[in-house]
Structures are given as structure tokens and as C-alpha cells.
Amino acid sequence: MSQTKAQLISGTATQDLTVATIDANTANITNRQGRNLIINGNMQVAQRGTSSTEVGYHTVDRFRTQTSSVDENPTQAQFDVNSLTNPYKLGFRKAYKITNGNQTSGAGAGDLLRIVHSIEAQTIDESGWNVLSGTSYVTLSFWVKSSVSQNFYVNLINVHPATNKNYVIETGTLSANTWTKITKTIPGNANLDFSTGVAEGLRLEWNLFRGTDTTGTRPLNAWADLDSADRIPNMDSTWYTTNNATFELTGVQLEVGSTATDFEFIPFADNLRACQRYCYVYNVTTNNFIGNTSLFANSTTAVKGAFFFPVTMRTYPTYSADSFNIRFRAGNSSSNFNANSLTHEMGDDLTSFPRHWGFTVSTSSITGGQAGLLQGQASGQIRFDSEI
Amino acid sequence: MATRYKKYADDPETGAFQCIQRIEDNGVISCIPFAPLNKDYKEYLAWVSEGNTPEEAD
Numbered sequence: 001m002s003q004t005k006a007q008l009i010s011g012t013a014t015q016d017l018t019v020a021t022i023d024a025n026t027a028n029i030t031n032r033q034g035r036n037l038i039i040n041g042n043m044q045v046a047q048r049g050t051s052s053t054e055v056g057y058h059t060v061d062r063f064r065t066q067t068s069s070v071d072e073n074p075t076q077a078q079f080d081v082n083s084l085t086n087p088y089k090l091g092f093r094k095a096y097k098i099t100n101g102n103q104t105s106g107a108g109a110g111d112l113l114r115i116v117h118s119i120e121a122q123t124i125d126e127s128g129w130n131v132l133s134g135t136s137y138v139t140l141s142f143w144v145k146s147s148v149s150q151n152f153y154v155n156l157i158n159v160h161p162a163t164n165k166n167y168v169i170e171t172g173t174l175s176a177n178t179w180t181k182i183t184k185t186i187p188g189n190a191n192l193d194f195s196t197g198v199a200e201g202l203r204l205e206w207n208l209f210r211g212t213d214t215t216g217t218r219p220l221n222a223w224a225d226l227d228s229a230d231r232i233p234n235m236d237s238t239w240y241t242t243n244n245a246t247f248e249l250t251g252v253q254l255e256v257g258s259t260a261t262d263f264e265f266i267p268f269a270d271n272l273r274a275c276q277r278y279c280y281v282y283n284v285t286t287n288n289f290i291g292n293t294s295l296f297a298n299s300t301t302a303v304k305g306a307f308f309f310p311v312t313m314r315t316y317p318t319y320s321a322d323s324f325n326i327r328f329r330a331g332n333s334s335s336n337f338n339a340n341s342l343t344h345e346m347g348d349d350l351t352s353f354p355r356h357w358g359f360t361v362s363t364s365s366i367t368g369g370q371a372g373l374l375q376g377q378a379s380g381q382i383r384f385d386s387e388i
Numbered sequence: 389m390a391t392r393y394k395k396y397a398d399d400p401e402t403g404a405f406q407c408i409q410r411i412e413d414n415g416v417i418s419c420i421p422f423a424p425l426n427k428d429y430k431e432y433l434a435w436v437s438e439g440n441t442p443e444e445a446d
Contacts, residue, residue, distance in 0.1 A: 199425060317425035323415035340417035343396055344407040359419075360399065387427060 036264040037123055037138075038062075038204075039274045041252035046078040046282035047272075050382065053101075057387050060096045061275035063249075064387075068112035069211075072169040074103025080249060085179050087250055091265055095145075095250040098208060100242065107237035109211040115249060118388035120203025120314065121159070125194035129256045133188045140169070140204075141183040141260040143251040148239040149176040152247075154184075154308040155205040157190050162234045165192055166228035167235070168218055181251070183260040189223040198314050198353075201388045204254075207232055208247050209240035276311050280384040284326065284339070284376035293374050295328060297366040303328045304345070305374075306356045309384065316354050317384035319344060324380030327363075330372030334363040339382055357384060393432060393442035408432055408442060 045061040052058035053073045055065045065076045079097035087095070098115065130136035147150070151173045160166040169184045177358045194201040216230035239245045251263050284290055295305030319340035328334035342359040394409040410418040410428065420428045437440075 248404045315425035316390045318418050318426060318428040319408075320416055320418040323417070337442065338417075340415075342419065343405055344401075344419045344421045345399065345405060385428070 019306040031275075035239075035255045035261065036253040037119060037127055037256075038117060038252045039278075040271055042092055042263065042265065042271075043250050044268060045095045045272050045275045046199060047275065047279055051075060051077040051192060053190060057279065057385070061279060062096075062387075063096050064116050065098060066112065066114050066116055069108050069110045070113060074101050074113060074208075075099040081380070083248065084105055086181075087179050090251070090263070092143065092250045092263075093250040095143075095366060097249075098247045100208075100240065100245040100247075102112045102243045103241055105379055107209065107211060107240050109213045111209060111240070112214065113208045113209040113240060114210070115168065115206040115208070115247075117204045117252065118159075118200045119202040119204075119254075120198050121194040121387065122198060124201045126261075127256050129188065131192045131194055132190050134187045134190075137185050137258040138254055138255050138256055139183065139185045139258060139260045141181065141263075142249060142253070143179050143181050143253070144171060144174065144206075145177065145179045145246075145248040146174045146239060147246040148242050150239050151237045152239075153207045153235055155203070155207065155208075155231060156186060157205065157226060158194065158223075159196075159200045160191075160193050161196055162193070165189070165223050166218070166226040166231065167223050168220050168231075170220060179248075184221075185258045185260075187223075191223065200369075203301060204252075206247075206249060207235065210235060218245045233266070273311050276309065277314050278385070278387045280309055280313070280317070282382045283379075284324070284382060285379045286376050288376050289329065290326070290374040290376065290382075291327040295372050295374065297328065297330065297334075297368050297370045298330075298360070300366055300367045301364060302362055303334065303362055303366065303372075304358070304360045305359045305364055307384070308356045312353045312355050313384065313386040314353070314388070315386045316344075317357065317386040319357060319359070319382070319384055321382040322380035325377040326374050327376035327377055328361075328372050330368060330370040331367065332365065332367040332368045333372070333375075336377050337361055337363045339380055389445045393435065393440075395442050397445040 042060045044058045046059050053075050055067050057064045059076050060078045065286050072358045077097045079095045081092050081095050129138050150203045152171045154169050155169040171182050174180050214231050218230045218232050261272050292308050293305050298304045325336040342361050345358050345360045390412045396405045398404050406422045407419050
């Protein structure tokens, strides 16, 4: 019988690999699965849509825009990466693209335009990063492209139970219209706290512009209490005052350790499931059943039921729907009713982690006791949102 | 975009709903549960703390 012997190589020394030697030499495995603490960092999933002029979560999952005092909203979009670029050659097909509005009144002191990604506290707390140690690190890497040559600041904010902590890095001056990979290593700090479970623990902010109401002389590359009047150093307004300037972002990875490894690509289905903890979208079309529900006619005027989620959501979600008609399809089907008229009715603890969302809706032409399904009578979208 | 909040009429069987309605100009209506960690509920509470009150139910 043949045997295969494994050996552990450390420096120039070699020894047979046994349980004892594994225990004594903890491997620093840098390509382990699940190392990217960012969800949808390659901008692959966009359940809500692919372009919007609204701020907030409207296109790429887990990434949102925020503004204050802008003259015209930016456009956010999931955008195709050009096949001739380095990110494309490395496997990136989508980017999160911001196209500036026309800021006709210039760069105001209270103006703000940023991209935000929020991470649950428990994700950081249980990542393997010794957050309290100045010699334990996480590494942030991302690809960025700006149509305007400029330096941009990025905040990492520990949303702290007492006082938020702030760490600021910079991209350096980007060459216009050129994809650049940024890599920064961030140490822990004795004042950090990620003990708040599913609440927001770490927020990443790419500042496309901040006016002087919230900027100043904030030092880079050091943790400190967040000062809302001095969140980042005073910044260049060239991008912000350029009508239709663009800013693209992809390949965002945050990982434990002091080395940036290659981006962790995961199958679309896994990425989608990870996103669905925060947002679950159902696109309804005419006559299609909305298959993830269970319903019954509670009376001749009310239907009760529940939506079932593909994964446990972070917290009880908000139900939102476009204005379009659906109906209760049963032996005696209901009159049409608006999808946005469903009302949450759980009757249980709203602090647990839901796999379903119970509801009631008023309608007519039904027979009490019959079971059925929801059926689209037009096209529209329904959404369950438990974003941070 | 202007946002309005409106109460739901009580359920005849179970009484008051544990949620509030958010109405946006674009026709999107949301049902926000009174879940402490729901960000929309937090925004609603902040809106109320600024002295605002939701519209009464129909």
C-alpha cells in the first residue's frame, strides 16, 4: 500500500506534517473562502434596478449614495466594465458608477455626495481581526476610476455604542479615466467596539465631495473619535463642480491581515443569497403567481398570508411595492387590489430574525376558508428591505 | 422626494397594527414594521422626534 507524506516547510526547515505540527504551526491561510467582509464587492447583484437618480439603495445591492444640499441628484448605476481595462482582465464585469448632477451653485459648505457600504458589527467582531490590537490588521482594496484627476478620501467608521470612531485614508491623485487599484492596511485600536450584533458596525464612505461644514484638518491613517465637523481633510471640489463627472468603483475587498489578496470571486447564486439577507426583490408580471407565499381567505373581505424569504433577513424588513394590481387567486378569486396595500401582521416578536413576513389585505369577491396564491395582474416590483 | 407617513386603520380582529405606512411621490408605498433595528423605522422615529406626526388612518 502506498502512502503520501505531507511536509511542513517553514523558512528553510522541513518537517513531516502531523497533527502535532499543525497544532504548533497555525497556518496563515490568505486565500480562505469567505475572507471578503464586503458583500457584493464586485457589484454583480443589482436586484432593485440598474440606474436611478434617487439617493439611497436603488441599484447595486449593499451600496448606496447619500447626498446633502446638491443642486441636482447624481445618477447611480450598475455599469459594465470595459473589456479593454485591467479590472475586466481580472474578472470584474460590473462597477458601481456615479454620474454627477449639475451643481449650478458650486461647492457649498454643506454639500455632500458619497458612496456608502455598511457592515454588520458581528461580521467584524467575529472575522478573526483582533480589533483591539494595534498590531492586528485588516486590508481594504478596491478599483476606482474618476473622469476627473483628483484625490479622494475614504472613511472607515466604527459605529460605536458610545462615540463613533473614524479612520481616514486617501486614494492619492487619480489619473483621469484610468482604473487604479487602491490598497490600504488598517490596524486595530483599543477603543474600537463591534459588539452590537446585527446593528451597523463598520461603515465605509467614499467621499466624492464634502463641503467645509464637515471637513478640516483631520489627520490620515489613524483612529480617532469621529468629529462631525471635521470628518476628513478639506477636499478638492473639481470633480463635484464638473457637470456629469463620473466615479466608478468595483472589486471592493476588506479582509483580515496585512496583505491584499486577489479578489474573492464567488458564484452569483452565493452572492445573491448574501445580498438577500438585506434585500429581497420579487419582480411580478401579469398572470404570474408570486410563488413564495402561502395565503387563505380569513373572511369574505380579508386575505391573510405570509411571504417566505430565501434566507433569514437581518431584521424585520420594510415591505415596499410599486403601484400595480395583484389578486388572491383561489377557487373564488378576489377582486384586484394594489400590491402596495398589504399590511404587516406578524403578531410576534419584532426583534427576532425573520424567515417570513405575515400580512393581511382587504379585498372582495372571496369565500372564507379558501386557500390560494397571489397572482400578478400587471407588472411591478415588490421589495423587502432590511438594509443597515 | 417628499415622504409622508400615515397610520393604518386598526385591524377588526387584532387591533392596532405594529407598523406605519410611508408614502412617496413616485407611488411607492411601504409598510414599516415597528422593529427596533429596521432603518426605516429608525428614520420614522427620528422624523417624529423632530416634532412631526403621521397622518391619521382613513
